[in-house]
Amino acid sequence: MSVAGLCEICGSESVEDACDRCGRLVCLDHFDPSTGLCTKCLAEFGKSKEEDRERPDGVDEYQF
Template identity: 55%
Template sequence: MSVAGLCEICERPDVDHTCDRCGRLVCDRHWDEDTGMCVECGAEVGQPSDRMSPEDMPDGVDTYRF
Protein backbone atom coordinates (compact mmCIF):
# COMPACT_ATOMS: atom_id res chain seq x y z
CA MET A 1 0.00 0.00 0.00
CA SER A 2 1.38 3.39 -0.92
CA VAL A 3 0.78 6.19 1.56
CA ALA A 4 1.81 9.84 1.58
CA GLY A 5 4.29 11.23 4.08
CA LEU A 6 7.74 10.65 5.53
CA CYS A 7 9.03 7.51 7.20
CA GLU A 8 8.47 8.07 10.91
CA ILE A 9 11.78 6.36 11.74
CA CYS A 10 14.28 7.80 9.24
CA GLU A 11 12.21 10.59 7.60
CA ARG A 12 12.80 9.32 4.05
CA PRO A 13 10.06 10.38 1.64
CA ASP A 14 9.41 6.94 0.13
CA VAL A 15 6.82 5.60 2.59
CA ASP A 16 5.09 2.40 1.47
CA HIS A 17 3.76 0.75 4.63
CA THR A 18 1.80 1.31 7.83
CA CYS A 19 2.76 -0.71 10.92
CA ASP A 20 -0.06 -3.02 12.03
CA ARG A 21 0.92 -2.58 15.68
CA CYS A 22 1.63 1.13 16.19
CA GLY A 23 0.36 2.73 12.98
CA ARG A 24 3.68 4.36 12.02
CA LEU A 25 4.25 5.20 8.37
CA VAL A 26 7.49 3.46 7.37
CA CYS A 27 9.69 2.90 4.32
CA ASP A 28 10.83 -0.49 3.01
CA ARG A 29 14.04 -0.32 5.11
CA HIS A 30 12.04 -0.17 8.34
CA TRP A 31 9.24 -2.62 7.44
CA ASP A 32 9.14 -6.34 8.24
CA GLU A 33 6.77 -7.98 5.79
CA ASP A 34 6.69 -11.26 7.76
CA THR A 35 5.26 -9.64 10.90
CA GLY A 36 3.47 -6.66 9.34
CA MET A 37 5.25 -4.40 11.80
CA CYS A 38 7.90 -1.69 11.71
CA VAL A 39 11.36 -2.74 12.90
CA GLU A 40 10.94 -0.85 16.19
CA CYS A 41 7.78 -2.78 17.10
CA GLY A 42 9.45 -5.99 15.99
CA ALA A 43 12.31 -5.30 18.39
CA GLU A 44 9.87 -4.56 21.23
CA VAL A 45 8.02 -7.85 20.80
CA GLY A 46 11.19 -9.87 20.25
CA GLN A 47 11.16 -10.26 16.47
CA PRO A 48 14.76 -9.65 15.36
CA SER A 49 15.17 -7.96 12.02
CA ASP A 50 17.39 -10.07 9.79
CA ARG A 51 17.36 -7.40 7.11
CA MET A 52 19.89 -5.01 8.69
CA SER A 53 21.96 -3.59 5.90
CA PRO A 54 25.46 -2.10 6.07
CA GLU A 55 24.00 1.39 5.67
CA ASP A 56 22.08 0.91 8.95
CA MET A 57 25.34 0.30 10.84
CA PRO A 58 27.79 3.03 11.86
CA ASP A 59 30.86 3.40 9.64
CA GLY A 60 33.87 1.31 10.68
CA VAL A 61 32.11 -0.39 13.56
CA ASP A 62 31.43 -4.09 13.52
CA THR A 63 31.83 -4.93 17.21
CA TYR A 64 30.22 -3.28 20.18
CA ARG A 65 31.73 -3.42 23.67
CA PHE A 66 29.92 -2.45 26.83
Protein backbone atom coordinates in the same frame (compact mmCIF):
# COMPACT_ATOMS: atom_id res chain seq x y z
CA MET B 1 -0.39 -0.66 0.53
CA SER B 2 1.34 2.50 -0.56
CA VAL B 3 0.91 5.57 1.61
CA ALA B 4 2.10 9.19 1.45
CA GLY B 5 4.31 10.98 3.96
CA LEU B 6 7.70 10.68 5.64
CA CYS B 7 9.01 7.55 7.34
CA GLU B 8 8.37 8.10 11.03
CA ILE B 9 11.59 6.29 11.95
CA CYS B 10 14.21 7.73 9.58
CA GLY B 11 12.45 10.65 7.87
CA SER B 12 12.84 9.16 4.38
CA GLU B 13 10.35 10.34 1.76
CA SER B 14 9.90 6.81 0.41
CA VAL B 15 7.11 5.66 2.74
CA GLU B 16 5.70 2.35 1.56
CA ASP B 17 3.49 1.03 4.36
CA ALA B 18 2.07 1.51 7.84
CA CYS B 19 2.75 -0.71 10.85
CA ASP B 20 -0.21 -2.95 11.69
CA ARG B 21 0.43 -2.53 15.42
CA CYS B 22 1.26 1.14 16.00
CA GLY B 23 0.25 2.73 12.67
CA ARG B 24 3.65 4.39 12.02
CA LEU B 25 4.24 5.29 8.37
CA VAL B 26 7.51 3.58 7.43
CA CYS B 27 9.85 2.98 4.49
CA LEU B 28 10.81 -0.52 3.30
CA ASP B 29 13.98 -0.45 5.44
CA HIS B 30 11.85 -0.12 8.57
CA PHE B 31 8.99 -2.48 7.68
CA ASP B 32 8.78 -6.27 7.85
CA PRO B 33 6.15 -7.45 5.34
CA SER B 34 5.97 -10.96 6.81
CA THR B 35 4.74 -9.64 10.17
CA GLY B 36 3.27 -6.30 9.09
CA LEU B 37 5.27 -4.57 11.84
CA CYS B 38 7.77 -1.71 11.84
CA THR B 39 11.27 -2.30 13.20
CA LYS B 40 10.46 -0.49 16.46
CA CYS B 41 7.55 -2.84 17.18
CA LEU B 42 9.68 -5.84 16.19
CA ALA B 43 12.34 -4.67 18.65
CA GLU B 44 9.76 -4.55 21.43
CA PHE B 45 9.04 -8.22 20.78
CA GLY B 46 12.76 -9.07 20.79
CA LYS B 47 12.94 -9.89 17.09
CA SER B 48 14.80 -8.32 14.21
CA LYS B 49 13.85 -7.95 10.57
CA GLU B 50 16.76 -10.18 9.58
CA GLU B 51 15.74 -13.05 11.87
CA ASP B 52 15.55 -16.42 10.12
CA ARG B 53 11.88 -17.24 9.52
CA GLU B 54 12.64 -20.92 8.84
CA ARG B 55 13.75 -21.40 12.45
CA PRO B 56 11.31 -19.38 14.55
CA ASP B 57 12.84 -20.61 17.81
CA GLY B 58 16.38 -19.72 16.64
CA VAL B 59 17.53 -23.35 16.83
CA ASP B 60 18.67 -25.26 13.78
CA GLU B 61 19.42 -28.61 15.45
CA TYR B 62 17.91 -30.51 18.32
CA GLN B 63 19.82 -32.88 20.54
CA PHE B 64 18.04 -35.74 22.31
